[in-house]
Each structure stands twice: as C-alpha cells, then as structure tokens.
Amino acid sequence: MKTALITGASSGIGKAFAQELAQRNYNLIMVARSKSLLLELQEKLQSEYSIKVKVICQDLxxxxxxxxxxxxxxxxxxxxxxxxxxxxxxxxxxxxxxxLQKQLNMIQVNISALVELTHLFLTEMKQEGKGEIINVSSIAGYQPLPYLSVYAATKAFVLSFSEALWAEYKSYGIKILALCPGPTESKFPEVAEFTNFPGMEGNQNGIAKAEDVVKNALSALEKSQANVVTGGIGNQIVVNLSRFFPRELIVKGIEKQFRQN
Incomplete structure (x- = not known):
C-alpha cells in the first residue's frame, strides 16, 4: 500500500487530497498546526477506509x-x-x-519548508527510482499581484522550481507536478484578510471546489504533466495574459482591480 504525505492537511485543498487519497487506498501522513482538526480527520478516514493515518502537528x-x-x-x-x-x-x-514577520513567515512556509521537504524526500525517491511530488502553486504565480506581492512571488518560485525539477528527474521514474489553482474553497481569504475584497464574500461564482482541484491534479500527475491550471476558462485566460499584453499593462490593471478602498 502506498503512502502520501500532505502538508496543510487539516482544511481546504489539503483536506480534499487526504479524503481522495484515502478513497484510493493510500496510507496517509497528515501535517498541519491544528492537532484537533488532524485528529478528527484521522479518526474519520481510518474508520471509513481502513487505512493507516499518521498525524504530525508541526508549524512550518x-x-x-x-x-x-x-x-x-x-x-x-x-x-x-x-x-x-x-x-x-x-x-x-x-x-x-x-x-514584516508575517511576510517572512510566508516565505518560510510557502518556499523554504517546501524546498526542504522536497529535497529530503526526493533524495529517497531517486534512490528508489520511484515517487511523485505535487507542489501547490497558484495562478498567482504567473504574474505579479499588487497587494498580494509576497504571496504571488512565492507562488512564482514554486511554479518555476517544480517545473525545473520535473525536467531534472523525469528520467529517474519520478513525477513532479506544479498545481496552479485559481480561487478555491479554503481559508485563504480569511488568513490573508482578503474577505472584504469585492466578490470574495458571499459570492461563490468562479470559486472552485477543492475536490475538483484535487481530482484534476491527480489526473495531471498520472499523465506526467509538469503543471496544471485548474478551474474554468477564466483561469486559463489569466495565466496566458502575458503572451498577448505587456507585463506593465497587466500589473497596472491588476493594481486597479485589487486596490484597497
């Protein structure tokens, strides 16, 4: 039986990954800060799917x-x-x-911890000649985002880093995918204090279900893709804007859209 390790497993996309992989008969290692949420999910998944679920409470x-x-x-x-x-x-x-400390913590979680975990587990995967990695980026990784500047920059790093590793290690039998979702049901707006942005609160139009993002990601991984942009046609348009318009024009337009009142 295979084992999957998921960080940020207590909610949102991470929780959806745990539920989907449990259905696919994976043993799980779930990592997050909230021990109570992890233990609740652990009990549920072990009971429903007769799998082994290890919980690691860790602040990344x-x-x-x-x-x-x-x-x-x-x-x-x-x-x-x-x-x-x-x-x-x-x-x-x-x-x-x-x-400032929140920005530095964001870089630590979104980049440094991701790089560290990838290096440690990828080393073993190369030795075994097998393994798969999904690094969650975002459509935000395709262009600068004023007012979410550090976040978008971290996701650009994850996208570039993951695609580079995809090319480096595909000949070793290892699959590496950059997952780039758009707006998805999660606690992101709450944590980012983005809930007062027009259209973010009480409006689910264009907000993807975490379960759909996960299924699209696992399908792309099976096909050995380097990246996948999930969601509707709007997300595809966003990630391809720089092919047709100057970057300065795009970022100026985003600034007006995202500007605080």
Missing part, C-alpha cells in the same frame, strides 16, 4: 520544520510515495503596511 513557519517532519517519518521506517506540499498562506494589503 519554524526553521527546519521540514527536517523534523522527515526525521519523524523515518523513525517509523516509512517510504513516502507521494509528497504533497500544499501548506501555504497569503496576506493582503500594501506591502509596507503589513506585518
């Missing part, structure tokens, strides 16, 4: 959190067949008006 904003997770997994002598680096968050507002 702490330096070397990835190493701590890896060591705990190795203590149980578990090989991770599928690594899903899903944990991440954003922060909305003018850059210098936002808390």
């Amino acid at each position: 904003s702490i330096s070397h959190a990835g190493e701590a997770i890896f060591k705990e997994v190795k203590q149980d002598n578990i090989f991770v067949d599928l690594l899903i680096n899903n944990a991440g968050f954003g922060d909305y507002g003018r850059f210098i008006d936002r808390d």
